[in-house]
Amino acid sequence: MPLLNIRNLRKSYGGLEVVAGLDIAVARGECFGLLGPNGAGKTTTLRLALGLTAPDGGEIAMLGLPVPAEAREARMRIGVVPQMDNLDPDFSARENLLIYGRYFGLKDAEIAARIPALLEFAGLSHRADARIEALSGGMKRRLTLARALINDPDLIFLDEPTTGLDPQARHMMWQWLRRLLTQGKTIVLTTHFMEEAERLCDRVAIMDHGKIIATGSPHELIRNHIEPQVVEVYGEGMAGWMAAHSRAFCERVEKVGETVFCYTHDSKDLLPHLHDRSDLRYLNRPASLEDVFLKLTGRDLRD
Numbered sequence: 001m002p003l004l005n006i007r008n009l010r011k012s013y014g015g016l017e018v019v020a021g022l023d024i025a026v027a028r029g030e031c032f033g034l035l036g037p038n039g040a041g042k043t044t045t046l047r048l049a050l051g052l053t054a055p056d057g058g059e060i061a062m063l064g065l066p067v068p069a070e071a072r073e074a075r076m077r078i079g080v081v082p083q084m085d086n087l088d089p090d091f092s093a094r095e096n097l098l099i100y101g102r103y104f105g106l107k108d109a110e111i112a113a114r115i116p117a118l119l120e121f122a123g124l125s126h127r128a129d130a131r132i133e134a135l136s137g138g139m140k141r142r143l144t145l146a147r148a149l150i151n152d153p154d155l156i157f158l159d160e161p162t163t164g165l166d167p168q169a170r171h172m173m174w175q176w177l178r179r180l181l182t183q184g185k186t187i188v189l190t191t192h193f194m195e196e197a198e199r200l201c202d203r204v205a206i207m208d209h210g211k212i213i214a215t216g217s218p219h220e221l222i223r224n225h226i227e228p229q230v231v232e233v234y235g236e237g238m239a240g241w242m243a244a245h246s247r248a249f250c251e252r253v254e255k256v257g258e259t260v261f262c263y264t265h266d267s268k269d270l271l272p273h274l275h276d277r278s279d280l281r282y283l284n285r286p287a288s289l290e291d292v293f294l295k296l297t298g299r300d301l302r303d
């Protein structure tokens with residue numbers, strides 16, 4: 001049985017269908033990533049799954065319980081890390097865990113017994129009595145994650161877990177999330193960091209305009225949707241080179257700002273050719289999930 005099972009989910013706001021017939025099934029132990037540009041409907045989908053917003057149509061089952069009918073019961077058995085940290089600034093790290101645990105009907109003694117391991121997990125044992133405002137952004141994120149584990153949930157939802165973190169804190173968060181996966185937890189996350197999804201997720205769904213437009217493992221998406229090699233070409237000779245030569249070497253070409261993206265199955269003839277041009281610079285790399293994402297959702301800005 002999938003821990004989260006969503007069938008033909010629909011939700012409109014003001015006549016605009018922001019979730020337009022969505023199917024998602026997340027298996028136990030999986031890390032499932034929901035990707036999409038701003039406004040794609042990711043947060044609405046999470047809110048619907050959690051029973052915080054009422055759907056217009058479709059079916060949702062979380063841990064086998066129907067949502068929204070039995071959403072409260074279901075929510076007692078899952079963990080949620082919201083996009084914005086909403087720790088209580090008037091209390092210490094330890095007190096925040098205690099107060100949160102009470103929401104789940106846990107006895108104080110029971111919560112107190114769980115707190116040391118959670119602080120240890122979050123690398124915050126030495127900051128147990130620090131007030132929230134004294135913690136760094138990365139520490140607050142980790143505490144919010146630890147807090148979401150207070151009821152020992154099998155299924156954890158994270159809405160953009162590393163937005164706003166610096167690269168060090170982001171890598172640290174990935175390590176923490178991987179550790180949860182090795183413990184057998186199931187993770188559903190939204191992100192717009194493709195590298196995050198590529199590193200952590202077993203399966204991702206790319207969402208746009210309320211629909212899933214592609215789904216699979218990061219590896220499958222790259223294999224099925226895009227040429228395996230990318231050569232980024234830039235420098236003063238770029239425009240002339242693109243007009244005269246790109247077609248001979250590239251299966252697909254995209255120009256974005258000052259850079260030409262050349263997509264190909266085989267870059268071995270192109271690289272020596274570029275190497276001989278003093279007016280060009282280039283970078284050869286394997287195609288990534290970000291290339292797939294940009295191909296499928298376009299390069300136009302969304303807000």
Ligand code: ADP
Pocket residue numbers: 013014018036037038039040041042043044045
């Ligand atoms: P994402 O998380 O992918 O950025 P959202 O789910 O937040 O997308 O939003 C999808 C669309 O739904 C957006 O156009 C947004 O403006 C709209 N929307 C979200 N919540 C509401 C709401 N409570 N009322 C009206 N429109 C909303």
